[in-house]
Amino acid sequence: MTTKLEALELALRTALGEGAAISVALGEVTVVVKAAGYIAAMQTLRDHPALKFEQLLDLCGVDYSTYGEGTWDGARFAAVSHLLxxxxxxxxxxxxxxxDDDTPVLASVVELWRSANWYEREAFDLYGILFEGHNDLRRILTDYGFIGHPFRKDFPMSGYVEMRYDPEQKRVIYQAVTIEPREIIPRVIREETYGMNPGSKNLG
Incomplete structure (x- = not known):
């Protein structure tokens, strides 16, 4: 008897053909498509009667530069969507x-699912992925003057600039980061009797 997961995998292979790599793991189906065929594949996923993915639940950016402890040799940036x-x-x-790892560009799916609007803005803001065709691609979580994309693996933990109130100028200003990078080693205190019931010391 065919399971629901197997039925979904078959429907995806039939509708998308050779243009997609389909895998099943941990009870979930993942479809990997090439950037050139991204919009066509997403339209098929939405409109094909055997699939009918009417809702885009989520879209996020991913930076694979340190994936697999540096063993990853594929493209650096990806967009991952979850459809229902x-x-x-x-x-x-x-x-x-x-x-392109230096200037990652993907097609926008806002015309297919309006819910992609803010998700794509978030992926642009945090990862620097440009979504071609998006009509309002601007930062959504960081400040207008923010430099860089904070979820990239090479973005420094302290950032590039800091914000503070300047009493002389009587306004908030940006300046270069003055925090000295340092490595903090937590102090660990070990006690032989830690976690033991005080009344159990004399037992035995």
Whole structure:
């Protein structure tokens, strides 16, 4: 008897053909598509009667530069979406990699799912992924004057600039980070009797 997961995998392979790599792990189906065929694949996922993924639940950026403890040799940036079909009651994960690591660009899916609007803005803000066709691609979580993209693996923990109130100028200003980078080693205190009931010391 065919399980629901197997039925979904078959429907995906039939609808998407050779243009997608489909895998099943931990009870979830993941579809990996190439950037050039991203919009066509997403439209198929939404409109094909055997799939009907009407809702985009989430879209986020991913930086694979340190994935697998540095053994990753594929493209650096990807957008990962989670789609839901209410009609068929199933979900799928879609991953697409940007072809250029220096300037990652992917097509926007806002025209297919309006919910992608703020998700794509977040991926742009935090990872620097540009979504071509997005009509309002600007930062959404960081400040307007923020420099860089804070979820990139090479972004410094202290950032590039800091913000403070300047009493002379009577306004908030930005300046270069003055925090000295340092490594903090936590102090560990070990006690032989830690966690023992005080009344149990004399037992035995």
């Amino acid at each position: 079909s209410i009609e068929h009651n199933w979900r799928v994960r879609v991953r697409v990699f940007a072809e």
